[in-house]
Amino acid sequence: MNKFLAATTILLISATASLAGSFTFPADEPAATVEIPDDWQPTATDYGIEGNSPDAGTYISFDIAGAEDMEQVMTDVFAFLEENGVTPDPTSQTESKGEQNGMAYETLSWKGTDKDGPVTIGVGVVTLSAEKIAIVTYWASAETEEKNIPEVNKILASIKPAE
Structure with a gap:
């Protein structure tokens, strides 16, 4: 996860071989x-x-929360991880703070396991505005994390407040 944390701090932006779609979310209140x-099959x-x-x-996922529902969204994130058999090792927790695209962020990360073996888990909070935050959930197998981190960096670097 240290690679993920460093990536969220530095965030490299480079050209991608796969086509990427720009998504405004959530649909009901962007x-x-x-x-x-596209090959990440965003939904x-x-x-x-x-x-x-x-x-x-x-x-990787991005969820929007406001002050009134932030606690529920965070509860849902951890319930989602648990439902998918993702178990963090509490003793491995690390934290970081920084700025991305002019927005403050904080991350918590852990080493852990899922049904297939060792994983890295991350939950980040990006301040979009005084009223809204984006909660980033990240979970990667130890086998594929290094290969996929360049694309993850590009995804993270692209998040912006909706216009």
Whole structure:
């Protein structure tokens, strides 16, 4: 996860070989945009958008919350991870803070496991405005994380408040 944290701090923007779609989310009250490659099969969720790497080894999602529903969205994120058999090791937790595209962010990350073995888990909060935040959920297998981190960096670098 240290690679993920460093990536969210530095965020490299480079050309991508796969086509990426720009998504404004959530659909009912747009708060942010993000670019996710088509081969990550991005789909809408209740609060945002999610995608999986073509090798199915890396998952990333973006959910929008306001002050009134932030706690519920965070509860839903951790319930989602639990439902998918993703278990963080609490002793491995790390935290970081920084700025991305002029927006403050904070991340928590862990090493852990899922049904297939070792994983890296990350939950980040990006401040879009005084009223809205984006919650980023990241989970990657130890086998595929290094391969997929360049694309993850591009996805993370693309998040912006909706216009």
